[in-house]
Amino acid sequence: MSKTLSSVSPRQVADDYVEALVALDPATGSNLGVAESHRRLPDPSPDGQQALADLALATLRRLDEAEARAGTGDGPERRCGRLLRERLTAQLAVHDAGEGLCAVSNLRSPVHTVRKAFTVMPTETEEDWAAVAERLDAVGGALEGYRAALALGLERSLHGGPRAVGALIGQLTAWAETAGGWFQDFAAAGPDRLRTGLDAAARRADDAVGALRDWLRDVYAPAVEDSPDTVGRDRYALWARQFNGADLDPDEAYAYGWSEYHRLLAEMRREAARVLPGAGPWEALAHLDEHGVHIEGVAEVRAWLQELTDETIIALDGTQFDLAERVKRVEVRIAPTGSAAAPYYTAPSEDFSRPGRTWLPTMGATRFPVYDLTAVWYHEGVPGHHLQLAQWRHVADRLSRYQATVGVVGADTEGWALYAERLMDELGFFTDAERRLGYLDGQMMRAVRVIIDIGMHLRLEIPAHSPFHPGERWTPALAQRFLAAHCGRPADFLESEMVRYLSVPAQAIGYKLGERAWLLGRERARAARGGSFDARAWHMAALSQGSLGLDDLVEELGRL
Numbered sequence: 345m346s347k348t349l350s351s352v353s354p355r356q357v358a359d360d361y362v363e364a365l366v367a368l369d370p371a372t373g374s375n376l377g378v379a380e381s382h383r384r385l386p387d388p389s390p391d392g393q394q395a396l397a398d399l400a401l402a403t404l405r406r407l408d409e410a411e412a413r414a415g416t417g418d419g420p421e422r423r424c425g426r427l428l429r430e431r432l433t434a435q436l437a438v439h440d441a442g443e444g445l446c447a448v449s450n451l452r453s454p455v456h457t458v459r460k461a462f463t464v465m466p467t468e469t470e471e472d473w474a475a476v477a478e479r480l481d482a483v484g485g486a487l488e489g490y491r492a493a494l495a496l497g498l499e500r501s502l503h504g505g506p507r508a509v510g511a512l513i514g515q516l517t518a519w520a521e522t523a524g525g526w527f528q529d530f531a532a533a534g535p536d537r538l539r540t541g542l543d544a545a546a547r548r549a550d551d552a553v554g555a556l557r558d559w560l561r562d563v564y565a566p567a568v569e570d571s572p573d574t575v576g577r578d579r580y581a582l583w584a585r586q587f588n589g590a591d592l593d594p595d596e597a598y599a600y601g602w603s604e605y606h607r608l609l610a611e612m613r614r615e616a617a618r619v620l621p622g623a624g625p626w627e628a629l630a631h632l633d634e635h636g637v638h639i640e641g642v643a644e645v646r647a648w649l650q651e652l653t654d655e656t657i658i659a660l661d662g663t664q665f666d667l668a669e670r671v672k673r674v675e676v677r678i679a680p681t682g683s684a685a686a687p688y689y690t691a692p693s694e695d696f697s698r699p700g701r702t703w704l705p706t707m708g709a710t711r712f713p714v715y716d717l718t719a720v721w722y723h724e725g726v727p728g729h730h731l732q733l734a735q736w737r738h739v740a741d742r743l744s745r746y747q748a749t750v751g752v753v754g755a756d757t758e759g760w761a762l763y764a765e766r767l768m769d770e771l772g773f774f775t776d777a778e779r780r781l782g783y784l785d786g787q788m789m790r791a792v793r794v795i796i797d798i799g800m801h802l803r804l805e806i807p808a809h810s811p812f813h814p815g816e817r818w819t820p821a822l823a824q825r826f827l828a829a830h831c832g833r834p835a836d837f838l839e840s841e842m843v844r845y846l847s848v849p850a851q852a853i854g855y856k857l858g859e860r861a862w863l864l865g866r867e868r869a870r871a872a873r874g875g876s877f878d879a880r881a882w883h884m885a886a887l888s889q890g891s892l893g894l895d896d897l898v899e900e901l902g903r904l
Contacts, residue, residue: 354425358746371461377693383478388454389489400432445497448504449847450511454490473534480545484552505573508847516557518682525550583850589753589893601794618777629832679705685840689729715782728761735887747890759858793852796823865901
Protein backbone atom coordinates (compact mmCIF):
# COMPACT_ATOMS: atom_id res chain seq x y z
CA MET A 345 0.00 0.00 0.00
CA SER A 346 2.65 2.46 -1.05
CA LYS A 347 0.62 4.87 -3.18
CA THR A 348 0.37 8.47 -1.96
CA LEU A 349 -2.98 9.32 -0.49
CA SER A 350 -3.62 12.04 -3.06
CA SER A 351 -3.41 9.49 -5.90
CA VAL A 352 -5.55 6.78 -4.34
CA SER A 353 -9.07 6.16 -5.64
CA PRO A 354 -11.69 3.85 -4.08
CA ARG A 355 -10.87 1.30 -6.77
CA GLN A 356 -7.17 1.37 -5.88
CA VAL A 357 -8.02 0.96 -2.20
CA ALA A 358 -10.17 -2.05 -3.06
CA ASP A 359 -7.51 -3.66 -5.20
CA ASP A 360 -4.83 -3.05 -2.57
CA TYR A 361 -7.13 -4.82 -0.13
CA VAL A 362 -7.29 -7.90 -2.38
CA GLU A 363 -3.50 -8.02 -2.61
CA ALA A 364 -3.15 -7.80 1.17
CA LEU A 365 -5.96 -10.32 1.69
CA VAL A 366 -4.27 -12.88 -0.56
CA ALA A 367 -1.12 -12.55 1.54
CA LEU A 368 -3.13 -13.34 4.69
CA ASP A 369 -5.49 -15.88 3.15
CA PRO A 370 -3.80 -18.29 0.71
CA ALA A 371 -7.09 -20.14 0.12
CA THR A 372 -8.45 -16.98 -1.46
CA GLY A 373 -5.24 -16.75 -3.44
CA SER A 374 -5.71 -20.27 -4.77
CA ASN A 375 -9.29 -19.51 -5.72
CA LEU A 376 -7.94 -16.63 -7.78
CA GLY A 377 -5.16 -18.73 -9.28
CA VAL A 378 -2.27 -16.97 -7.53
CA ALA A 379 0.62 -19.44 -7.79
CA GLU A 380 2.41 -18.13 -4.71
CA SER A 381 -0.59 -19.05 -2.58
CA HIS A 382 -0.68 -22.75 -3.40
CA ARG A 383 1.96 -23.77 -0.86
CA ARG A 384 0.24 -22.28 2.19
CA LEU A 385 -3.07 -22.36 4.05
CA PRO A 386 -4.99 -19.69 5.97
CA ASP A 387 -4.58 -19.16 9.70
CA PRO A 388 -8.04 -19.59 11.29
CA SER A 389 -6.69 -19.12 14.83
CA PRO A 390 -7.81 -16.13 16.92
CA ASP A 391 -4.64 -14.28 15.89
CA GLY A 392 -5.27 -15.04 12.24
CA GLN A 393 -8.84 -13.80 12.50
CA GLN A 394 -7.66 -10.61 14.20
CA ALA A 395 -5.15 -9.99 11.40
CA LEU A 396 -8.00 -10.07 8.87
CA ALA A 397 -10.03 -7.68 11.02
CA ASP A 398 -7.06 -5.31 11.31
CA LEU A 399 -6.72 -5.33 7.52
CA ALA A 400 -10.41 -4.50 7.14
CA LEU A 401 -10.13 -1.59 9.60
CA ALA A 402 -7.05 -0.19 7.90
CA THR A 403 -8.73 -0.47 4.51
CA LEU A 404 -11.82 1.39 5.71
CA ARG A 405 -9.62 4.20 6.99
CA ARG A 406 -7.91 4.43 3.59
CA LEU A 407 -11.29 4.42 1.87
CA ASP A 408 -12.45 7.31 4.08
CA GLU A 409 -9.34 9.28 3.11
CA ALA A 410 -9.64 8.46 -0.59
CA GLU A 411 -13.28 9.51 -0.77
CA ALA A 412 -12.59 12.67 1.24
CA ARG A 413 -9.94 13.72 -1.29
CA ALA A 414 -11.35 12.48 -4.57
CA GLY A 415 -15.06 11.97 -3.90
CA THR A 416 -16.92 8.81 -4.80
CA GLY A 417 -16.18 9.14 -8.53
CA ASP A 418 -18.24 7.89 -11.47
CA GLY A 419 -20.57 4.89 -11.55
CA PRO A 420 -17.92 2.14 -11.38
CA GLU A 421 -15.88 3.99 -8.74
CA ARG A 422 -19.01 4.75 -6.73
CA ARG A 423 -20.22 1.14 -6.86
CA CYS A 424 -16.77 -0.16 -5.94
CA GLY A 425 -16.45 2.14 -2.93
CA ARG A 426 -19.95 1.37 -1.68
CA LEU A 427 -19.41 -2.37 -2.04
CA LEU A 428 -16.05 -2.30 -0.26
CA ARG A 429 -17.42 -0.24 2.63
CA GLU A 430 -20.52 -2.39 3.02
CA ARG A 431 -18.65 -5.71 2.83
CA LEU A 432 -15.88 -4.79 5.27
CA THR A 433 -18.31 -3.22 7.72
CA ALA A 434 -20.44 -6.37 7.69
CA GLN A 435 -17.38 -8.59 8.13
CA LEU A 436 -16.16 -6.55 11.07
CA ALA A 437 -19.55 -6.75 12.77
CA VAL A 438 -19.45 -10.54 12.47
CA HIS A 439 -15.87 -10.62 13.77
CA ASP A 440 -16.55 -8.28 16.68
CA ALA A 441 -19.44 -10.49 17.77
CA GLY A 442 -17.03 -13.44 18.03
CA GLU A 443 -18.72 -15.48 15.32
CA GLY A 444 -15.37 -16.71 14.06
CA LEU A 445 -14.88 -18.50 17.38
CA CYS A 446 -17.91 -20.72 16.86
CA ALA A 447 -17.73 -21.43 13.10
CA VAL A 448 -19.03 -25.00 13.06
CA SER A 449 -20.95 -26.08 9.98
CA ASN A 450 -21.34 -28.84 7.42
CA LEU A 451 -20.77 -26.32 4.63
CA ARG A 452 -18.83 -23.22 5.72
CA SER A 453 -16.02 -23.54 8.23
CA PRO A 454 -12.22 -23.31 8.22
CA VAL A 455 -11.91 -27.06 7.84
CA HIS A 456 -13.99 -26.92 4.64
CA THR A 457 -11.84 -24.05 3.41
CA VAL A 458 -8.72 -26.16 3.97
CA ARG A 459 -10.00 -29.08 1.92
CA LYS A 460 -11.41 -26.91 -0.86
CA ALA A 461 -8.03 -25.20 -1.21
CA PHE A 462 -6.64 -28.49 -2.55
CA THR A 463 -9.47 -29.01 -5.05
CA VAL A 464 -8.84 -25.66 -6.80
CA MET A 465 -5.03 -25.77 -7.05
CA PRO A 466 -3.27 -27.07 -10.19
CA THR A 467 -1.97 -30.64 -10.24
CA GLU A 468 -0.60 -30.95 -13.78
CA THR A 469 3.16 -30.69 -13.25
CA GLU A 470 5.78 -31.92 -10.81
CA GLU A 471 6.14 -28.36 -9.57
CA ASP A 472 2.39 -28.27 -8.88
CA TRP A 473 2.70 -31.43 -6.80
CA ALA A 474 5.64 -30.02 -4.88
CA ALA A 475 3.30 -27.19 -3.87
CA VAL A 476 0.69 -29.78 -2.89
CA ALA A 477 3.21 -31.49 -0.61
CA GLU A 478 4.09 -28.22 1.07
CA ARG A 479 0.44 -27.32 1.53
CA LEU A 480 -0.26 -30.78 2.95
CA ASP A 481 2.34 -30.08 5.61
CA ALA A 482 0.39 -26.94 6.53
CA VAL A 483 -2.87 -28.81 7.20
CA GLY A 484 -1.97 -29.70 10.79
CA GLY A 485 -1.20 -26.09 11.73
CA ALA A 486 -4.39 -24.80 10.09
CA LEU A 487 -6.59 -27.32 11.87
CA GLU A 488 -4.82 -26.65 15.15
CA GLY A 489 -5.56 -22.94 14.68
CA TYR A 490 -9.21 -23.78 14.08
CA ARG A 491 -9.30 -25.87 17.25
CA ALA A 492 -7.72 -22.98 19.19
CA ALA A 493 -10.46 -20.64 17.95
CA LEU A 494 -13.20 -23.08 18.95
CA ALA A 495 -11.60 -23.60 22.36
CA LEU A 496 -11.51 -19.84 22.97
CA GLY A 497 -15.14 -19.70 21.90
CA LEU A 498 -16.00 -22.26 24.55
CA GLU A 499 -14.28 -20.12 27.17
CA ARG A 500 -16.38 -17.14 26.08
CA SER A 501 -19.65 -19.13 25.81
CA LEU A 502 -19.62 -18.76 22.01
CA HIS A 503 -20.10 -22.10 20.34
CA GLY A 504 -21.64 -23.94 17.44
CA GLY A 505 -24.90 -25.81 17.79
CA PRO A 506 -24.87 -29.50 18.68
CA ARG A 507 -26.50 -30.55 15.44
CA ALA A 508 -23.82 -28.83 13.35
CA VAL A 509 -21.10 -30.29 15.57
CA GLY A 510 -22.46 -33.79 15.02
CA ALA A 511 -22.63 -33.24 11.27
CA LEU A 512 -19.04 -31.97 11.12
CA ILE A 513 -17.81 -34.94 13.15
CA GLY A 514 -19.59 -37.19 10.64
CA GLN A 515 -17.96 -35.43 7.71
CA LEU A 516 -14.48 -35.68 9.24
CA THR A 517 -15.09 -39.35 9.85
CA ALA A 518 -16.05 -39.80 6.18
CA TRP A 519 -12.86 -38.01 5.14
CA ALA A 520 -10.80 -40.25 7.40
CA GLU A 521 -12.39 -43.38 5.93
CA THR A 522 -11.85 -42.42 2.27
CA ALA A 523 -9.22 -44.87 0.92
CA GLY A 524 -7.29 -44.59 4.16
CA GLY A 525 -7.76 -40.83 4.33
CA TRP A 526 -8.99 -38.06 2.03
CA PHE A 527 -5.62 -36.36 1.76
CA GLN A 528 -3.81 -39.64 1.08
CA ASP A 529 -6.35 -40.40 -1.61
CA PHE A 530 -5.81 -36.94 -3.10
CA ALA A 531 -2.02 -37.28 -3.01
CA ALA A 532 -2.09 -40.72 -4.64
CA ALA A 533 -2.33 -39.08 -8.07
CA GLY A 534 1.03 -37.34 -7.62
CA PRO A 535 4.22 -38.23 -9.50
CA ASP A 536 6.38 -41.16 -8.42
CA ARG A 537 9.47 -38.99 -7.91
CA LEU A 538 7.67 -37.11 -5.10
CA ARG A 539 5.86 -40.17 -3.80
CA THR A 540 7.67 -40.51 -0.45
CA GLY A 541 7.25 -36.88 0.55
CA LEU A 542 3.67 -36.67 -0.67
CA ASP A 543 2.62 -39.82 1.16
CA ALA A 544 4.24 -38.73 4.42
CA ALA A 545 2.71 -35.25 4.27
CA ALA A 546 -0.72 -36.67 3.36
CA ARG A 547 -0.60 -39.09 6.31
CA ARG A 548 0.18 -36.20 8.65
CA ALA A 549 -2.73 -34.22 7.16
CA ASP A 550 -5.11 -37.14 7.63
CA ASP A 551 -3.84 -37.62 11.17
CA ALA A 552 -4.64 -33.95 11.83
CA VAL A 553 -8.18 -34.51 10.54
CA GLY A 554 -8.54 -37.48 12.87
CA ALA A 555 -7.20 -35.50 15.83
CA LEU A 556 -9.64 -32.66 15.18
CA ARG A 557 -12.50 -35.15 14.83
CA ASP A 558 -11.57 -36.80 18.13
CA TRP A 559 -11.35 -33.46 19.94
CA LEU A 560 -14.72 -32.36 18.59
CA ARG A 561 -16.25 -35.68 19.63
CA ASP A 562 -14.62 -35.98 23.07
CA VAL A 563 -14.33 -32.35 24.21
CA TYR A 564 -16.38 -29.94 22.13
CA ALA A 565 -19.56 -31.95 21.56
CA PRO A 566 -20.14 -32.74 25.27
CA ALA A 567 -19.59 -29.06 26.13
CA VAL A 568 -22.30 -27.87 23.72
CA GLU A 569 -24.81 -30.72 23.85
CA ASP A 570 -27.40 -28.67 25.77
CA SER A 571 -26.95 -25.51 23.69
CA PRO A 572 -29.55 -24.25 21.19
CA ASP A 573 -29.04 -24.85 17.49
CA THR A 574 -30.67 -21.52 16.62
CA VAL A 575 -29.05 -18.07 16.96
CA GLY A 576 -31.79 -15.59 17.90
CA ARG A 577 -32.74 -12.21 16.41
CA ASP A 578 -29.57 -10.21 17.15
CA ARG A 579 -27.09 -12.75 15.75
CA TYR A 580 -29.42 -13.39 12.84
CA ALA A 581 -29.33 -9.68 11.92
CA LEU A 582 -25.52 -9.81 11.72
CA TRP A 583 -25.60 -12.76 9.35
CA ALA A 584 -28.46 -11.32 7.31
CA ARG A 585 -26.31 -8.28 6.58
CA GLN A 586 -23.28 -10.48 5.81
CA PHE A 587 -25.06 -12.69 3.29
CA ASN A 588 -27.58 -10.23 1.85
CA GLY A 589 -25.86 -6.88 1.88
CA ALA A 590 -28.90 -5.26 3.46
CA ASP A 591 -30.46 -4.55 6.82
CA LEU A 592 -33.44 -6.79 6.19
CA ASP A 593 -36.82 -6.63 7.86
CA PRO A 594 -37.06 -10.32 8.79
CA ASP A 595 -40.79 -10.15 9.44
CA GLU A 596 -41.45 -8.73 5.96
CA ALA A 597 -39.16 -11.34 4.41
CA TYR A 598 -40.97 -14.08 6.36
CA ALA A 599 -44.32 -12.86 5.00
CA TYR A 600 -42.86 -12.80 1.47
CA GLY A 601 -41.72 -16.39 1.88
CA TRP A 602 -45.27 -17.41 2.71
CA SER A 603 -46.70 -15.54 -0.28
CA GLU A 604 -44.28 -17.37 -2.58
CA TYR A 605 -45.15 -20.65 -0.89
CA HIS A 606 -48.84 -20.29 -1.71
CA ARG A 607 -48.17 -19.13 -5.29
CA LEU A 608 -45.84 -22.01 -6.00
CA LEU A 609 -48.06 -24.60 -4.36
CA ALA A 610 -50.92 -23.73 -6.71
CA GLU A 611 -48.60 -23.96 -9.72
CA MET A 612 -47.10 -27.25 -8.56
CA ARG A 613 -50.54 -28.78 -8.20
CA ARG A 614 -51.33 -27.95 -11.83
CA GLU A 615 -48.03 -29.40 -13.06
CA ALA A 616 -48.35 -32.52 -10.90
CA ALA A 617 -51.65 -33.33 -12.56
CA ARG A 618 -49.81 -33.44 -15.90
CA VAL A 619 -47.26 -35.89 -14.50
CA LEU A 620 -49.71 -38.18 -12.70
CA PRO A 621 -53.42 -37.33 -12.99
CA GLY A 622 -55.07 -37.02 -9.60
CA ALA A 623 -51.77 -36.81 -7.72
CA GLY A 624 -50.48 -34.01 -5.51
CA PRO A 625 -47.04 -32.45 -6.11
CA TRP A 626 -44.97 -34.68 -3.87
CA GLU A 627 -46.85 -37.81 -4.81
CA ALA A 628 -46.01 -36.97 -8.42
CA LEU A 629 -42.37 -36.35 -7.51
CA ALA A 630 -42.20 -39.70 -5.70
CA HIS A 631 -43.62 -41.29 -8.83
CA LEU A 632 -40.85 -39.65 -10.86
CA ASP A 633 -38.22 -40.97 -8.45
CA GLU A 634 -39.30 -44.47 -9.42
CA HIS A 635 -40.66 -44.13 -12.94
CA GLY A 636 -39.30 -40.89 -14.38
CA VAL A 637 -36.37 -40.47 -16.74
CA HIS A 638 -33.08 -41.36 -15.03
CA ILE A 639 -29.39 -41.41 -15.80
CA GLU A 640 -27.67 -44.63 -14.67
CA GLY A 641 -24.09 -44.40 -13.42
CA VAL A 642 -21.84 -41.73 -11.96
CA ALA A 643 -19.68 -41.33 -15.07
CA GLU A 644 -22.79 -41.25 -17.21
CA VAL A 645 -24.49 -38.52 -15.17
CA ARG A 646 -21.34 -36.40 -15.28
CA ALA A 647 -21.28 -36.72 -19.07
CA TRP A 648 -25.00 -35.94 -19.31
CA LEU A 649 -24.61 -32.80 -17.22
CA GLN A 650 -21.65 -31.70 -19.32
CA GLU A 651 -23.73 -32.13 -22.47
CA LEU A 652 -26.64 -30.20 -20.92
CA THR A 653 -24.26 -27.37 -20.00
CA ASP A 654 -22.68 -27.22 -23.45
CA GLU A 655 -26.05 -27.27 -25.21
CA THR A 656 -27.35 -24.48 -22.99
CA ILE A 657 -24.38 -22.27 -23.82
CA ILE A 658 -24.99 -22.76 -27.53
CA ALA A 659 -28.70 -21.99 -27.18
CA LEU A 660 -28.29 -18.81 -25.12
CA ASP A 661 -25.21 -17.22 -26.67
CA GLY A 662 -26.29 -14.58 -29.16
CA THR A 663 -29.91 -14.60 -27.99
CA GLN A 664 -29.97 -13.78 -24.28
CA PHE A 665 -26.23 -13.21 -23.78
CA ASP A 666 -23.08 -12.30 -25.71
CA LEU A 667 -20.43 -14.61 -24.29
CA ALA A 668 -16.67 -14.41 -24.63
CA GLU A 669 -15.00 -17.64 -25.69
CA ARG A 670 -13.27 -18.19 -22.36
CA VAL A 671 -16.56 -17.74 -20.49
CA LYS A 672 -18.08 -20.58 -22.51
CA ARG A 673 -15.84 -23.21 -20.89
CA VAL A 674 -17.37 -25.03 -17.91
CA GLU A 675 -16.34 -28.39 -16.49
CA VAL A 676 -18.70 -30.76 -14.67
CA ARG A 677 -17.05 -32.68 -11.83
CA ILE A 678 -18.12 -35.22 -9.21
CA ALA A 679 -17.73 -33.74 -5.72
CA PRO A 680 -15.28 -35.41 -3.30
CA THR A 681 -16.57 -37.78 -0.64
CA GLY A 682 -17.73 -36.10 2.56
CA SER A 683 -19.19 -33.01 0.87
CA ALA A 684 -22.51 -31.48 1.87
CA ALA A 685 -25.44 -32.83 -0.13
CA ALA A 686 -26.09 -29.82 -2.36
CA PRO A 687 -24.36 -29.34 -5.75
CA TYR A 688 -22.08 -26.33 -5.96
CA TYR A 689 -19.92 -24.23 -8.27
CA THR A 690 -16.32 -23.00 -8.17
CA ALA A 691 -15.35 -19.97 -10.23
CA PRO A 692 -12.49 -19.87 -12.76
CA SER A 693 -9.11 -18.52 -11.84
CA GLU A 694 -8.47 -14.92 -12.77
CA ASP A 695 -6.60 -15.91 -15.93
CA PHE A 696 -9.11 -18.71 -16.78
CA SER A 697 -6.34 -21.33 -16.73
CA ARG A 698 -8.65 -23.17 -14.31
CA PRO A 699 -12.18 -23.09 -15.74
CA GLY A 700 -15.42 -22.68 -13.87
CA ARG A 701 -16.61 -26.00 -12.49
CA THR A 702 -19.91 -27.42 -11.32
CA TRP A 703 -19.79 -30.20 -8.73
CA LEU A 704 -22.27 -33.02 -8.09
CA PRO A 705 -22.19 -34.78 -4.69
CA THR A 706 -23.51 -38.28 -5.37
CA MET A 707 -24.11 -39.22 -1.70
CA GLY A 708 -23.46 -42.81 -2.77
CA ALA A 709 -26.17 -42.80 -5.44
CA THR A 710 -25.67 -44.34 -8.89
CA ARG A 711 -29.12 -43.54 -10.35
CA PHE A 712 -30.04 -39.90 -10.96
CA PRO A 713 -33.46 -38.49 -11.90
CA VAL A 714 -33.41 -35.94 -14.69
CA TYR A 715 -36.25 -33.89 -13.18
CA ASP A 716 -34.11 -33.19 -10.13
CA LEU A 717 -30.97 -32.13 -11.99
CA THR A 718 -31.97 -29.94 -14.92
CA ALA A 719 -32.91 -26.76 -13.06
CA VAL A 720 -30.07 -27.29 -10.58
CA TRP A 721 -27.52 -27.25 -13.42
CA TYR A 722 -29.07 -24.13 -14.90
CA HIS A 723 -28.60 -22.64 -11.42
CA GLU A 724 -25.04 -23.80 -10.75
CA GLY A 725 -23.67 -23.51 -14.27
CA VAL A 726 -25.28 -21.75 -17.24
CA PRO A 727 -26.98 -19.31 -17.15
CA GLY A 728 -26.56 -19.25 -13.37
CA HIS A 729 -23.45 -18.96 -11.22
CA HIS A 730 -20.98 -19.56 -14.00
CA LEU A 731 -22.16 -16.79 -16.29
CA GLN A 732 -22.15 -14.23 -13.50
CA LEU A 733 -18.91 -15.11 -11.77
CA ALA A 734 -16.98 -15.88 -14.96
CA GLN A 735 -18.21 -12.66 -16.55
CA TRP A 736 -16.91 -10.72 -13.55
CA ARG A 737 -13.52 -12.31 -14.10
CA HIS A 738 -13.74 -11.51 -17.81
CA VAL A 739 -14.45 -7.79 -17.29
CA ALA A 740 -12.15 -7.36 -14.31
CA ASP A 741 -10.22 -4.66 -16.14
CA ARG A 742 -13.40 -2.56 -16.26
CA LEU A 743 -14.32 -3.22 -12.65
CA SER A 744 -11.83 -3.60 -9.85
CA ARG A 745 -10.13 -6.80 -8.89
CA TYR A 746 -12.14 -6.63 -5.67
CA GLN A 747 -15.51 -6.43 -7.45
CA ALA A 748 -14.56 -9.21 -9.83
CA THR A 749 -13.38 -11.65 -7.16
CA VAL A 750 -13.70 -11.48 -3.38
CA GLY A 751 -16.27 -8.70 -2.96
CA VAL A 752 -19.20 -11.07 -3.33
CA VAL A 753 -22.63 -10.62 -1.75
CA GLY A 754 -24.28 -14.02 -1.46
CA ALA A 755 -27.83 -12.82 -2.14
CA ASP A 756 -26.70 -11.15 -5.37
CA THR A 757 -25.10 -14.34 -6.73
CA GLU A 758 -27.72 -16.76 -5.42
CA GLY A 759 -30.46 -14.37 -6.51
CA TRP A 760 -29.01 -14.26 -10.03
CA ALA A 761 -28.80 -18.06 -10.14
CA LEU A 762 -32.44 -18.42 -9.10
CA TYR A 763 -33.40 -15.70 -11.58
CA ALA A 764 -31.50 -17.78 -14.18
CA GLU A 765 -33.71 -20.77 -13.43
CA ARG A 766 -36.81 -18.62 -13.86
CA LEU A 767 -35.41 -17.17 -17.08
CA MET A 768 -35.04 -20.69 -18.47
CA ASP A 769 -38.66 -21.34 -17.55
CA GLU A 770 -39.73 -18.10 -19.26
CA LEU A 771 -37.80 -19.17 -22.37
CA GLY A 772 -39.49 -22.58 -22.43
CA PHE A 773 -36.49 -24.78 -21.64
CA PHE A 774 -38.40 -27.02 -19.22
CA THR A 775 -39.85 -28.89 -22.14
CA ASP A 776 -41.90 -31.50 -20.29
CA ALA A 777 -43.94 -31.80 -17.11
CA GLU A 778 -41.20 -33.80 -15.35
CA ARG A 779 -38.54 -31.13 -15.65
CA ARG A 780 -40.92 -28.26 -14.96
CA LEU A 781 -42.23 -29.91 -11.81
CA GLY A 782 -38.62 -30.42 -10.75
CA TYR A 783 -37.94 -26.73 -11.36
CA LEU A 784 -40.99 -25.74 -9.28
CA ASP A 785 -39.91 -28.16 -6.54
CA GLY A 786 -36.59 -26.32 -6.37
CA GLN A 787 -38.37 -22.98 -6.28
CA MET A 788 -40.61 -24.24 -3.48
CA MET A 789 -37.58 -25.38 -1.49
CA ARG A 790 -36.17 -21.83 -1.71
CA ALA A 791 -39.47 -20.33 -0.51
CA VAL A 792 -39.59 -22.86 2.34
CA ARG A 793 -36.02 -21.85 3.22
CA VAL A 794 -37.13 -18.27 3.78
CA ILE A 795 -39.97 -19.42 6.01
CA ILE A 796 -38.10 -21.88 8.18
CA ASP A 797 -34.69 -20.18 8.27
CA ILE A 798 -36.19 -16.97 9.62
CA GLY A 799 -38.96 -18.74 11.51
CA MET A 800 -36.86 -21.12 13.58
CA HIS A 801 -33.94 -18.74 14.31
CA LEU A 802 -36.36 -16.00 15.43
CA ARG A 803 -38.95 -18.39 16.94
CA LEU A 804 -41.73 -16.80 14.88
CA GLU A 805 -45.34 -17.90 14.93
CA ILE A 806 -46.68 -20.05 12.11
CA PRO A 807 -49.52 -18.00 10.55
CA ALA A 808 -53.16 -18.96 10.56
CA HIS A 809 -53.21 -19.44 6.76
CA SER A 810 -50.56 -22.16 6.99
CA PRO A 811 -51.70 -25.74 6.34
CA PHE A 812 -49.01 -26.83 8.82
CA HIS A 813 -49.33 -26.30 12.60
CA PRO A 814 -50.92 -22.82 12.45
CA GLY A 815 -50.46 -20.77 15.62
CA GLU A 816 -47.43 -22.73 16.87
CA ARG A 817 -43.91 -21.34 17.03
CA TRP A 818 -41.16 -22.72 14.85
CA THR A 819 -38.61 -25.15 16.23
CA PRO A 820 -35.92 -27.02 14.27
CA ALA A 821 -37.98 -30.21 14.60
CA LEU A 822 -41.07 -28.57 13.11
CA ALA A 823 -38.95 -26.94 10.42
CA GLN A 824 -37.50 -30.27 9.31
CA ARG A 825 -40.97 -31.82 9.14
CA PHE A 826 -42.22 -28.88 7.08
CA LEU A 827 -39.24 -29.12 4.72
CA ALA A 828 -39.76 -32.87 4.31
CA ALA A 829 -43.43 -32.35 3.51
CA HIS A 830 -42.62 -29.79 0.79
CA CYS A 831 -39.48 -31.12 -0.83
CA GLY A 832 -39.13 -34.12 -3.11
CA ARG A 833 -35.63 -35.02 -1.95
CA PRO A 834 -34.20 -37.92 0.09
CA ALA A 835 -33.81 -37.91 3.87
CA ASP A 836 -30.00 -37.51 3.88
CA PHE A 837 -30.31 -34.40 1.71
CA LEU A 838 -32.96 -32.93 4.00
CA GLU A 839 -30.84 -33.55 7.08
CA SER A 840 -27.83 -31.92 5.43
CA GLU A 841 -29.99 -28.94 4.45
CA MET A 842 -31.31 -28.47 7.98
CA VAL A 843 -27.80 -28.46 9.43
CA ARG A 844 -26.87 -25.91 6.79
CA TYR A 845 -29.72 -23.56 7.75
CA LEU A 846 -28.97 -23.90 11.44
CA SER A 847 -25.22 -23.40 11.15
CA VAL A 848 -25.14 -20.73 8.40
CA PRO A 849 -28.07 -18.51 9.41
CA ALA A 850 -29.56 -16.14 6.81
CA GLN A 851 -27.52 -17.56 3.92
CA ALA A 852 -30.37 -19.64 2.54
CA ILE A 853 -32.88 -16.78 2.42
CA GLY A 854 -30.74 -14.90 -0.11
CA TYR A 855 -31.88 -17.08 -3.01
CA LYS A 856 -35.50 -15.93 -2.98
CA LEU A 857 -34.81 -12.42 -1.71
CA GLY A 858 -32.07 -11.99 -4.29
CA GLU A 859 -34.29 -13.32 -7.08
CA ARG A 860 -36.95 -10.81 -6.06
CA ALA A 861 -34.38 -8.00 -6.35
CA TRP A 862 -33.25 -9.16 -9.81
CA LEU A 863 -36.83 -9.40 -11.07
CA LEU A 864 -37.71 -5.99 -9.69
CA GLY A 865 -34.56 -4.47 -11.21
CA ARG A 866 -35.45 -5.92 -14.62
CA GLU A 867 -39.02 -4.66 -14.28
CA ARG A 868 -37.80 -1.14 -13.53
CA ALA A 869 -35.34 -1.18 -16.43
CA ARG A 870 -38.04 -2.40 -18.81
CA ALA A 871 -40.46 0.26 -17.59
CA ALA A 872 -37.85 2.97 -18.04
CA ARG A 873 -36.88 1.89 -21.58
CA GLY A 874 -40.28 0.81 -22.83
CA GLY A 875 -40.19 -0.72 -26.30
CA SER A 876 -36.43 -0.19 -26.60
CA PHE A 877 -35.67 -2.60 -23.75
CA ASP A 878 -33.22 -5.25 -24.98
CA ALA A 879 -33.01 -8.28 -22.72
CA ARG A 880 -29.67 -9.44 -24.13
CA ALA A 881 -28.04 -6.02 -23.64
CA TRP A 882 -29.56 -5.72 -20.17
CA HIS A 883 -28.32 -9.15 -19.11
CA MET A 884 -24.78 -8.39 -20.22
CA ALA A 885 -24.75 -4.98 -18.55
CA ALA A 886 -26.18 -6.48 -15.37
CA LEU A 887 -23.57 -9.26 -15.34
CA SER A 888 -20.74 -6.80 -15.91
CA GLN A 889 -21.25 -4.44 -12.98
CA GLY A 890 -19.81 -6.60 -10.20
CA SER A 891 -21.50 -7.66 -7.00
CA LEU A 892 -23.95 -5.49 -5.06
CA GLY A 893 -25.83 -5.82 -1.81
CA LEU A 894 -29.60 -5.96 -1.96
CA ASP A 895 -29.75 -2.39 -0.63
CA ASP A 896 -28.13 -1.24 -3.91
CA LEU A 897 -28.95 -3.97 -6.42
CA VAL A 898 -32.48 -2.98 -7.47
CA GLU A 899 -31.52 0.66 -7.94
CA GLU A 900 -28.46 -0.15 -10.05
CA LEU A 901 -30.26 -2.75 -12.19
CA GLY A 902 -33.08 -0.31 -12.87
CA ARG A 903 -30.59 2.19 -14.30
CA LEU A 904 -29.24 -0.17 -16.96
